[in-house]
Amino acid sequence: MFALTVKNITAFILFPPLCILLEFVYRYFSRSLKFLRGPPRPSLLFGNELELTVQEEVGVLETKWFNEYGLAFRTSSCFGEDALMIADPQALRYITMTSAYGYPKSTDSAQITTLQFGPGILSVEGEIHSRHRKVLNPAFSVSQLRQFLNLFQRSSVRLADKLQYEELGNDGKVVNVTHWLPRATLDIIGESAFDYKFGALDGEANELSEIFKHMFADARLYPQKRTLLYRAFRRSVNTPIANLLLKFPGKQDKKMMEFSVASKRLAKSLFDSALKETKLEGDTKSSKDVLSVLVRSNVAEDSKKALSEDEVLSQMATLILAGHETTASTMSWLLYEITRNPKDQERLYQEISNTRERVGPGINLTANDYDSMPFFNAVIKEGLRLHPIVPNISREAGSDDNIPLQYPVTSESGERLSHVSVAKGQRISINIAMYNRLTQVWGDDANRWRPERFMNEKKKDITVGVYSNLMTFGSGVRACIGWRFALMELQAILFSLLERFQFFPPPPDGSFRGLDDIQRVPAGLMIPMKRGNWRQGVQMPLLVKLRQQ
Numbered sequence: 001m002f003a004l005t006v007k008n009i010t011a012f013i014l015f016p017p018l019c020i021l022l023e024f025v026y027r028y029f030s031r032s033l034k035f036l037r038g039p040p041r042p043s044l045l046f047g048n049e050l051e052l053t054v055q056e057e058v059g060v061l062e063t064k065w066f067n068e069y070g071l072a073f074r075t076s077s078c079f080g081e082d083a084l085m086i087a088d089p090q091a092l093r094y095i096t097m098t099s100a101y102g103y104p105k106s107t108d109s110a111q112i113t114t115l116q117f118g119p120g121i122l123s124v125e126g127e128i129h130s131r132h133r134k135v136l137n138p139a140f141s142v143s144q145l146r147q148f149l150n151l152f153q154r155s156s157v158r159l160a161d162k163l164q165y166e167e168l169g170n171d172g173k174v175v176n177v178t179h180w181l182p183r184a185t186l187d188i189i190g191e192s193a194f195d196y197k198f199g200a201l202d203g204e205a206n207e208l209s210e211i212f213k214h215m216f217a218d219a220r221l222y223p224q225k226r227t228l229l230y231r232a233f234r235r236s237v238n239t240p241i242a243n244l245l246l247k248f249p250g251k252q253d254k255k256m257m258e259f260s261v262a263s264k265r266l267a268k269s270l271f272d273s274a275l276k277e278t279k280l281e282g283d284t285k286s287s288k289d290v291l292s293v294l295v296r297s298n299v300a301e302d303s304k305k306a307l308s309e310d311e312v313l314s315q316m317a318t319l320i321l322a323g324h325e326t327t328a329s330t331m332s333w334l335l336y337e338i339t340r341n342p343k344d345q346e347r348l349y350q351e352i353s354n355t356r357e358r359v360g361p362g363i364n365l366t367a368n369d370y371d372s373m374p375f376f377n378a379v380i381k382e383g384l385r386l387h388p389i390v391p392n393i394s395r396e397a398g399s400d401d402n403i404p405l406q407y408p409v410t411s412e413s414g415e416r417l418s419h420v421s422v423a424k425g426q427r428i429s430i431n432i433a434m435y436n437r438l439t440q441v442w443g444d445d446a447n448r449w450r451p452e453r454f455m456n457e458k459k460k461d462i463t464v465g466v467y468s469n470l471m472t473f474g475s476g477v478r479a480c481i482g483w484r485f486a487l488m489e490l491q492a493i494l495f496s497l498l499e500r501f502q503f504f505p506p507p508p509d510g511s512f513r514g515l516d517d518i519q520r521v522p523a524g525l526m527i528p529m530k531r532g533n534w535r536q537g538v539q540m541p542l543l544v545k546l547r548q549q
């Protein structure tokens with residue numbers, strides 16, 4: 001009797017690992033993309049996933065592989081699974097625009113965004129996503145955004161004041177611009193979307209600013225091997241088990257959840273008072289700022305326009321993070337390029353000072369004034385092209401399908417493939433950073449900084465994305481809802497900073513050799529850090545001097 005029980009217990013314990021082992025063996029032999037070429041798998045357990053995740057700089061391995069295998073190839077993920085890596089323009093257009101909801105976000109990316117934000121626009125799919133988008137769209141229309149231009153300009157001038165009066169001496173100073181930029185953009189999203197003053201530029205202590213300081217480095221950078229395996233396991237089990245596992249987050253997941261809890265706490269208090277106000281005063285239906293459209297959606301009777309309270313708070317958490325860190329990191333990379341290219345910095349300054357002369361001292365520019373500067377806007381586009389801070393996005397095939405290619409690839413057997421066949425559930429990594437540097441699309445100097453390419457833009461054979469044929473803001477129904485907001489912010493901040501300051505490379509310091517030692521580190525977002533010194537956190541040190549007028 002006792003022996004039988006021991007046998008039963010042993011079988012009970014061994015059964016799950018045995019199933020998992022069999023699943024791996026099955027997966028290995030029934031690999032879905034074995035007809036495609038791709039890099040060798042350095043480890044059976046980790047595939048190429050570990051080397052991709054721990055590489056020092058975003059895109060180094062991927063670029064090598066794209067050069068070797070063409071614009072669509074196979075990589076191996078943990079536990080013997082294949083993933084399709086792709087940067088072909090037609091394929092990107094097909095996945096993100098033609099088929100749109102036919103290629104939902106991959107399970108792991110949906111799980112991570114759910115942990116971070118809850119059931120908000122970034123994590124939901126299909127009809128639910130379409131409902132979220134309908135609710136939020138009016139808050140991001142051109143006319144609505146133009147109302148915020150003044151606020152963007154005020155915050156940009158405050159940022160410049162802070163740099164001038166709190167950082168710089170007479171000879172200028174090396175400033176870590178990533179310390180200041182997210183503060184300005186956090187203040188902007190707080191006030192414009194929720195009429196809330198974070199006071200981040202003034203250094204006011206608040207829970208969220210503290211969490212943001214190291215969030216990306218702590219939550220996404222260089223996960224431990226066991227974290228990678230755990231995430232890979234979690235994405236491959238069925239939904240009820242995955243939901244159970246999500247209740248046991250790893251160390252990095254907990255960092256994301258810290259943000260989720262704190263941002264929703266703030267969101268709840270803002271939402272409750274706005275809701276109370278609406279109930280007391282009635283809704284005039286005229287205001288289209290984010291908080292007003294969210295409150296309206298929560299009381300809406302039409303189910304196609306309604307959001308539950310949890311959905312509302314999740315949108316608010318999403319916008320707080322997606323609406324500030326992205327623009328701030330992009331701005332850091334823009335300043336980096338402008339610093340590396342002093343002639344362009346001077347040309348930019350000339351255009352800015354001509355515009356200032358035309359508009360008049362102390363007078364706010366209009367949106368048309370910003371748009372009328374060709375080199376200024378070309379510089380912003382070139383920065384967005386070379387440094388897309390979301391370097392790749394993940395999808396999976398919703399059904400068996402054939403993805404068309406503009407540039408055919410050669411299969412393992414030497415066949416020329418103008419389509420890639422994918423099975424339902426196939427994980428796909430859309431490589432934004434690679435697409436933005438394709439010589440086929442951007443010419444032989446695609447890897448070089450050359451803003452002029454945007455001054456006489458030629459029509460491309462196949463266009464993707466929402467802005468200037470770039471993939472930086474994503475593409476199709478899930479493209480960045482805040483891309484116009486971000487552009488306007490970039491214009492206002494760039495103008496204010498360049499009008500007042502000159503940027504120079506930081507002098508070498510100890511083992512730090514200056515700009516060449518700034519790396520694009522893979523932490524979900526492509527964040528700048530000093531080579532070999534990532535424990536210092538996000539760093540973009542630039543020598544900033546007040547411009548002699």
Ligand code: HEM
Nearest residue numbers: 121322323326327330390393472473474478480481482486
């Ligand atoms: C330079 C700045 C920015 C960049 C490069 C950027 C990039 C992106 C990308 C690539 C996506 C698509 C993700 C995917 O398809 O998986 C996205 C989505 C999104 N972005 Fe941005 N973003 C920026 C600024 C902003 C701003 C300022 C806001 C809000 C104020 C914002 C809000 C969102 C939201 C809500 C989504 C989800 C859209 C959806 O799924 O329908 N982003 N962003």
